[in-house]
Amino acid sequence: MATMKEIARLAGVSQATVSRVINGAENVHPEIRERVMRWVRELDYQPNANARSLKQRRSNLLGVVLPGISNPFFPDVVHAVLRESYRHGRSVLLFESGGNAYHEWRCIQRLYAHRVEGMLLVPVDPEAPHLKRLKSMEIPAVVLTQEIDGFPSVSIDHREGGRLVARHFLDLGHVDVAFLGARRDPKLAGFRAALLDAGIPFGDERVIECRAWHEEATYEAYLRTKEFFQQAGRPPVSALFAYNDLAAIGALRAFEELGLSVPDDVSLAGFDNTSLSAVARPALTTVAQPTQEIGRIATDLLLEWIESGEADESPVTLVPRLVVRESTTGAMVRAAGEASR
Amino acid sequence: MATMKEIARLAGVSQATVSRVINGAENVHPEIRERVMRWVRELDYQPNANARSLKQRRSNLLGVVLPGISNPFFPDVVHAVLRESYRHGRSVLLFESGGNAYHEWRCIQRLYAHRVEGMLLVPVDPEAPHLKRLKSMEIPAVVLTQEIDGFPSVSIDHREGGRLVARHFLDLGHVDVAFLGARRDPKLAGFRAALLDAGIPFGDERVIECRAWHEEATYEAYLRTKEFFQQAGRPPVSALFAYNDLAAIGALRAFEELGLSVPDDVSLAGFDNTSLSAVARPALTTVAQPTQEIGRIATDLLLEWIESGEADESPVTLVPRLVVRESTTGAMVRAAGEASR
DNA sequence: CTGAAAGCGCTAACAG
DNA sequence: CTGTTAGCGCTTTCAG
Numbered sequence: 054m055a056t057m058k059e060i061a062r063l064a065g066v067s068q069a070t071v072s073r074v075i076n077g078a079e080n081v082h083p084e085i086r087e088r089v090m091r092w093v094r095e096l097d098y099q100p101n102a103n104a105r106s107l108k109q110r111r112s113n114l115l116g117v118v119l120p121g122i123s124n125p126f127f128p129d130v131v132h133a134v135l136r137e138s139y140r141h142g143r144s145v146l147l148f149e150s151g152g153n154a155y156h157e158w159r160c161i162q163r164l165y166a167h168r169v170e171g172m173l174l175v176p177v178d179p180e181a182p183h184l185k186r187l188k189s190m191e192i193p194a195v196v197l198t199q200e201i202d203g204f205p206s207v208s209i210d211h212r213e214g215g216r217l218v219a220r221h222f223l224d225l226g227h228v229d230v231a232f233l234g235a236r237r238d239p240k241l242a243g244f245r246a247a248l249l250d251a252g253i254p255f256g257d258e259r260v261i262e263c264r265a266w267h268e269e270a271t272y273e274a275y276l277r278t279k280e281f282f283q284q285a286g287r288p289p290v291s292a293l294f295a296y297n298d299l300a301a302i303g304a305l306r307a308f309e310e311l312g313l314s315v316p317d318d319v320s321l322a323g324f325d326n327t328s329l330s331a332v333a334r335p336a337l338t339t340v341a342q343p344t345q346e347i348g349r350i351a352t353d354l355l356l357e358w359i360e361s362g363e364a365d366e367s368p369v370t371l372v373p374r375l376v377v378r379e380s381t382t383g384a385m386v387r388a389a390g391e392a393s394r
Numbered sequence: 395m396a397t398m399k400e401i402a403r404l405a406g407v408s409q410a411t412v413s414r415v416i417n418g419a420e421n422v423h424p425e426i427r428e429r430v431m432r433w434v435r436e437l438d439y440q441p442n443a444n445a446r447s448l449k450q451r452r453s454n455l456l457g458v459v460l461p462g463i464s465n466p467f468f469p470d471v472v473h474a475v476l477r478e479s480y481r482h483g484r485s486v487l488l489f490e491s492g493g494n495a496y497h498e499w500r501c502i503q504r505l506y507a508h509r510v511e512g513m514l515l516v517p518v519d520p521e522a523p524h525l526k527r528l529k530s531m532e533i534p535a536v537v538l539t540q541e542i543d544g545f546p547s548v549s550i551d552h553r554e555g556g557r558l559v560a561r562h563f564l565d566l567g568h569v570d571v572a573f574l575g576a577r578r579d580p581k582l583a584g585f586r587a588a589l590l591d592a593g594i595p596f597g598d599e600r601v602i603e604c605r606a607w608h609e610e611a612t613y614e615a616y617l618r619t620k621e622f623f624q625q626a627g628r629p630p631v632s633a634l635f636a637y638n639d640l641a642a643i644g645a646l647r648a649f650e651e652l653g654l655s656v657p658d659d660v661s662l663a664g665f666d667n668t669s670l671s672a673v674a675r676p677a678l679t680t681v682a683q684p685t686q687e688i689g690r691i692a693t694d695l696l697l698e699w700i701e702s703g704e705a706d707e708s709p710v711t712l713v714p715r716l717v718v719r720e721s722t723t724g725a726m727v728r729a730a731g732e733a734s735r
Numbered sequence: 736c737t738g739a740a741a742g743c744g745c746t747a748a749c750a751g
Numbered sequence: 752c753t754g755t756t757a758g759c760g761c762t763t764t765c766a767g
Binding site: 054097099100101102103104106107112114121122123125127128129131132135136139144145146147148149162163164165166167168186189190191302328329332333334335336 | 395438440441442443444445447448453455462463464466468469470472473476477480485486487488489490503504505506507508509527530531532643669670673674675676677
């Protein structure tokens with residue numbers, strides 16, 4: 054591995070001069086510059102970023118921590134992050150927390166060890182105590198896909214997303230609806246609120262609990278959904294809202310096995326508008342997040358913070374968009390209405 | 395940001411002692427160790443990995459370069475890579491080449507600048523001249539999903555994958571088949587070979603050219619497929635083999651628009667067995683790659699190389715597996731046969 | 736315009 | 752068992 058010293062020796066100049074050439078300083082004689090550059094090219098020399106980082110107190114490193122890259126929602130945001138980071142001369146370290154708060158903290162520590170200039174975080178638990186510790190590290194960190202006090206964030210309005218689905222169900226004539234996901238999911242809050250506004254009570258017996266960020270989200274959703282619908286004395290359900298597309302796919306399988314047709318027997322909506330939803334059978338009605346925007350904006354925010362030294366903590370809230378496809382209909386409710394008339 | 399010097403001062407010992415404690419050296423008095431550790435915990439101190447890297451000539455960094463994380467094939471391999479790297483105390487830098495050879499080289503250079511201990515590469519072009527340069531960098535690099543001379547690699551046997559599809563088509567009674575993808579794709583070679591073995595000629599007029607690794611693989615496949623099937627005087631085609639699931643999805647859309655039913659009018663097979671293929675309508679017949687295995691084995695290989703200092707260049711070849719779902723059938727061919735009788 | 740020298744935070748001999 | 756010291760490869764005053 055070539056070092057600057059070596060280049061200096063070869064070119065017959067001092068290390069300082071090589072440094073100047075490498076860093077494009079103006080005050081170097083053209084001839085010398087050329088002589089140095091020749092050796093740089095000859096040896097494919099690249100300055101050691103670690104040494105540089107040490108001296109300049111600036112690592113050109115950014116860190117990303119997310120539950121798991123396998124959820125098809127994340128590749129798109131990572132793609133945008135990578136793109137934007139690269140454009141600004143930063144390299145990115147990627148970590149998976151596996152949806153585990155303690156492990157998330159370990160990842161953060163690792164990033165800190167590398168002295169990343171900033172990090173992008175998709176936190177497992179907004180209440181996790183390590184977030185305070187992160188704060189005290191004084192390293193720029195922006196939160197993705199949710200709002201957390203004390204951090205800048207970029208996310209969509211999840212409550213509004215839930216509301217969108219509720220209103221869609223309502224418009225279709227559904228009254229007996231259910232939610233598949235976590236009890237404290239803001240999507241559920243919005244969903245429930247819109248229902249209540251329409252005079253439709255929505256009790257906890259209508260949420261099918263299912264752990265978010267779970268590695269095998271699809272499978273768990275499949276299981277929980279199947280259990281729920283087989284359960285004696287369960288409330289009637291003509292439309293189900295799943296907390297994400299992965300879970301919706303699981304529910305889809307469950308319905309298939311239960312002999313329930315989507316959307317003829319039960320309507321189904323997902324969330325995220327991942328590639329899966331367009332391709333599923335039937336194509337899933339879902340709520341789109343501007344995935345790449347999220348990644349891009351978050352990265353830009355982070356970079357600005359790094360460069361300016363001060364955070365803009367006002368959360369960026371993007372708007373969700375309902376994408377209606379084939380998995381939701383009101384036909385079944387209307388038919389029932391006519392039959393009972 | 396705390397430094398070792400600071401901890402040393404606070405604990406009233408020398409920096410060397412702190413270093414010993416941090417690195418778990420045996421020969422430190424328990425009391426002193428505890429005193430130091432107290433401060434380490436107090437300040438959430440983490441040794442600066444860059445400084446360490448400089449001194450130890452070992453960065454604990456691994457690099458990954460792939461065309462784009464958005465192809466659903468990659469998240470799973472990255473997941474495995476991340477997992478395995480973390481287990482071995484390494485952090486990973488992720489780069490996207492965007493399927494561009496020059497950009498790939500830039501990414502490699504960046505990784506080199508960070509003095510990664512090794513890299514995992516999904517090369518854009520096996521012939522790209524920069525691979526030689528990479529070689530001369532003398533930094534361990536293993537290639538994923540293809541074999542390249544001079545590098546260890548882990549991939550499936552793509553020719554065999556192509557053969558599998560050809561034989562499946564043949565078994566179903568198809569004779570008029572086509573390939574959607576790049577002319578020099580080894581899958582095509584295997585596909586063609588199996589066809590030829592069965593006495594079925596397969597000329598270039600039956601390959602629908604479509605750029606691999608393209609950002610918008612699905613869309614391009616859609617376009618090319620549509621063009622091809624609308625073309626006057628095109629050869630008859632009752633079964634199409636797409637180079638990956640993304641492309642197959644594109645073809646699916648094209649067939650939909652053309653009013654051709656899959657599989658009743660034309661059978662369709664993809665490649666990779668991504669989550670998309672199971673969820674598509676109709677569910678795609680495809681060839682499965684052991685995605686996580688690829689990531690895990692490649693990482694292990696790389697780590698061994700790093701640790702031992704010598705490469706095992708014999709390529710690891712994993713076996714592809716045909717996954718038959720709903721998008722392929724022989725019914726249509728049989729019907730035609732009966733009709734002509 | 737160029738070189739000498741100090742030092743970023745850490746590890747690793749080497750003394751003691 | 753502990754401290755002193757010399758760099759790792761680079762940038763950056765400060766002289767010249």
